[in-house]
Amino acid sequence: MNLSPRTIERLSKYRRMLEKYRRSDGAYIFSHQLAHLLDLTPVQVRRDLMLIGLSGNHRKGYNISELIKLIGQTIDAKEGHNIAIIGMGNLGRAVTRFIRKNKSKMNIVAGFDIDAAKVNEEVDGVPCYHISTIRSYIKELSIDIGVLTTSPEAAQNITNLLIDSGVRGLLNFTSVHLDVPPNVYLKDYDIMTSLEEIGFFILNPNDNKQD
Amino acid sequence: MNLSPRTIERLSKYRRMLEKYRRSDGAYIFSHQLAHLLDLTPVQVRRDLMLIGLSGNHRKGYNISELIKLIGQTIDAKEGHNIAIIGMGNLGRAVTRFIRKNKSKMNIVAGFDIDAAKVNEEVDGVPCYHISTIRSYIKELSIDIGVLTTSPEAAQNITNLLIDSGVRGLLNFTSVHLDVPPNVYLKDYDIMTSLEEIGFFILNPNDNKQD
Numbered sequence: 001m002n003l004s005p006r007t008i009e010r011l012s013k014y015r016r017m018l019e020k021y022r023r024s025d026g027a028y029i030f031s032h033q034l035a036h037l038l039d040l041t042p043v044q045v046r047r048d049l050m051l052i053g054l055s056g057n058h059r060k061g062y063n064i065s066e067l068i069k070l071i072g073q074t075i076d077a078k079e080g081h082n083i084a085i086i087g088m089g090n091l092g093r094a095v096t097r098f099i100r101k102n103k104s105k106m107n108i109v110a111g112f113d114i115d116a117a118k119v120n121e122e123v124d125g126v127p128c129y130h131i132s133t134i135r136s137y138i139k140e141l142s143i144d145i146g147v148l149t150t151s152p153e154a155a156q157n158i159t160n161l162l163i164d165s166g167v168r169g170l171l172n173f174t175s176v177h178l179d180v181p182p183n184v185y186l187k188d189y190d191i192m193t194s195l196e197e198i199g200f201f202i203l204n205p206n207d208n209k210q211d
Numbered sequence: 212m213n214l215s216p217r218t219i220e221r222l223s224k225y226r227r228m229l230e231k232y233r234r235s236d237g238a239y240i241f242s243h244q245l246a247h248l249l250d251l252t253p254v255q256v257r258r259d260l261m262l263i264g265l266s267g268n269h270r271k272g273y274n275i276s277e278l279i280k281l282i283g284q285t286i287d288a289k290e291g292h293n294i295a296i297i298g299m300g301n302l303g304r305a306v307t308r309f310i311r312k313n314k315s316k317m318n319i320v321a322g323f324d325i326d327a328a329k330v331n332e333e334v335d336g337v338p339c340y341h342i343s344t345i346r347s348y349i350k351e352l353s354i355d356i357g358v359l360t361t362s363p364e365a366a367q368n369i370t371n372l373l374i375d376s377g378v379r380g381l382l383n384f385t386s387v388h389l390d391v392p393p394n395v396y397l398k399d400y401d402i403m404t405s406l407e408e409i410g411f412f413i414l415n416p417n418d419n420k421q422d
Contacts, residue, residue, distance in 0.1 A: 008411045012404040013388065038388050081410045090305035097301055098402060102386070106406045145409055169409035171402070175313070177224065177249050185412040187405050191309060191382070193223040194398050195317045198356055198380035199292045200219045201396040 003051060008075055010048055013038055015071045018064050028061035080105030081169075082143045086131070086158055087150035088113040091173060093123045095147055100124045109141045114154070131158070138165040145169040152176045214262060219286055221259055224249055226282045229275050239272035291316030292380075295354045297342070297369055298361035299324040302384060304334045306358055311335045320352045325365070342369070349376040356380040363387045 003011075017037050021029060031049070032042040052074045054062065083099070085092045088111040099108055111128040113119060119130045129137055137143070146162045148155060148170060155176040162170070169185045172178055175193065180186050214222075228248050232240060242260070243253040263285045265273065294310070296303045299322040310319055322339040324330060330341045340348055348354070357373045359366060359381060366387040373381070380396045383389055386404065391397050 003411070003415070005408055005412070008408045009401075009404055012407040013401070016386070016403070017388065039390070075407055075411045077410055077414055081406070081413070083406070090301070090308055094301035094305040095402065099406070102403050104403055104407075106403070106410070144413055145406065168413040171405055171409060175227070177228065179250070183416060185409050185416075187409055189400050189405075190220075190224070191306065192227070192313050192315055192317070193220055194382055194400075195292070195294070195310070195356065196223040196286055196315070197216055197219045198382060198396050198398055199288055199317070200214070200286050201216070202292070202355055202379040203288055204214070205394060205396075 003074075007048055007051060010038075010040070010044075011052065011071050011075055014045070014048070015068055015075075018068050018071075022064050022068075027064055029064055029067075030061040031058070033061070076105045080107050081145050082107050082109045082141055083145045083147060084109065084134075084138065084141075084143045084162075084167075085111045085126070085147045085149060086113075086134070086162070087148065087154075088115075088118050088121075088123060088128050089149065092147075092149035095149060095173070096123045096126050100126070106145075109143060110137055112137075134161060135165045138162070138167060143167060145171070148172045148174050148178075150174060214285075218259055218262060221249075221251070221255075222263065222282050222286055225256070225259070226279055226286075229279050229282075233275050233279075238275055240275055240278075241272040242269070244272070287316045291318050292356050293318050293320045293352055293354045294356045294358060295320065295345075295349065295352075295373075295378075296322045296337070296358045296360060297324075297345070297373070298359065298365075299326075299329050299332075299334060299339050300360065303358075303360035306360060306384070307334045307337050311337070317356075320354060321348055323348075345372060346376045349373070349378060354378060356382070359383045359385050359389075361385060 014034060031045040035042040035045045052070055083106055085096050085108060092111060096108055096111060099106055108126050111123060111126050112131045112134050113128055114131045118128050121128050144167060146167045150158050152174050155174040156178060159178050159180065163184055172186060172188045175190045178186060225245060242256040246253040246256045263281055265281065294317055296307050296319060303322060307319055307322060310317055319337050322334060322337050323342045323345050324339055325342045329339050332339050355378060357378045361369050363385050366385040367389060370389050370391065374395055383397060383399045386401045389397060
């Protein structure tokens with residue numbers, strides 16, 4: 001299977017929407033309904049579902065439970081992923097609580113901080129360890145994803161340490177450009193840049209919205 | 212000028228990198244240096260800078276101060292943007308502090324919450340008002356960007372209220388798919404979907420990384 005980041009993104013959104021939809025509506029859904037709920041085209045939805053193995057006749061629509069299960073088989077790791085939050089300041093604690101609130105296969109197993117006052121405190125059941133112990137905990141706890149909410153100054157050094165210890169995925173909230181090797185999957189949440197982008201297109205609504 | 216979201220994103224990142232670079236290095240920078248710092252190609256950098264009016268001979272490199280100024284003239288609003296954070300829970304307070312720490316033309320002027328206990332408390336100097344007063348404050352304070360950190364259940368209703376009141380840009384942290392009219396610029400920070408995307412590509416590193 002050859003799935004692009006945008007396809008994975010849509011599959012993840014289909015599943016979340018289907019879980020919501022299942023509670024209120026029927027057992028089946030048509031591609032045009034799912035498309036409508038997410039502002040996509042029915043063709044796009046059908047193409048994505050074909051990519052994960054759903055083809056053939058769906059005159060009654062797709063069985064929602066089967067669809068949720070199939071998306072899970074495609075995008076989830078069997079035992080889920082173990083995540084660490086690095087930087088347990090305001091943002092790190094908020095993100096920890098946010099992820100814990102969402103039922104998913106993403107398990108936050110540890111937080112790390114340089115501040116001794118934060119170490120040994122729990123945030124929503126997640127223990128916080130000192131940053132100096134990060135290497136051994138990453139191995140012991142099989143952590144493969146790191147969420148970076150450190151200071152900008154610490155971001156690259158911590159990233160190097162995480163990668164050296166075996167982390168292969170990063171969600172970066174620091175607004176710092178990180179150098180990572182090609183075998184590491186990095187996603188940036190650059191709040192300041194996103195606000196500048198939003199600000200620009202409010203004032204220039206007719207500019208090209210395509211890339 | 213016809214600038215795409217990705218171009219604006221890069222211009223914003225050039226500026227941040229140049230501000231950092233200026234403190235430690237010279238007054239001039241070559242396109243290949245800037246490209247290297249951000250993992251881009253020199254051709255890409257030169258194309259972006261030509262788009263904002265910098266062409267001709269740059270044998271000595273680009274004057275950094277001039278470049279920062281020119282990027283500002285292109286992407287900043289003269290008086291900046293006024294921002295409201297809607298939902299002053301953990302995430303809302305963390306994002307408020309994060310934006311306040313970054314010097315920029317993005318002014319957080321108000322927070323809103325449904326919880327009476329949060330109203331009239333300040334977060335890093337930003338007052339919190341009750342959600343029922345949002346319409347009048349948005350007009351009075353000329354708020355044009357909303358950062359959404361509410362509960363998923365409240366997200367769409369609050370979005371409608373914001374748009375009715377004149378907000379034209381949204382940064383959405385709620386992981387809810389929002390319906391907005393075409394004249395509103397929406398940017399989604401969907402943490403659960405991003406973690407699922409990262410998780411998938413850790414396990415399937417050879418899948419197509421292009422869209």
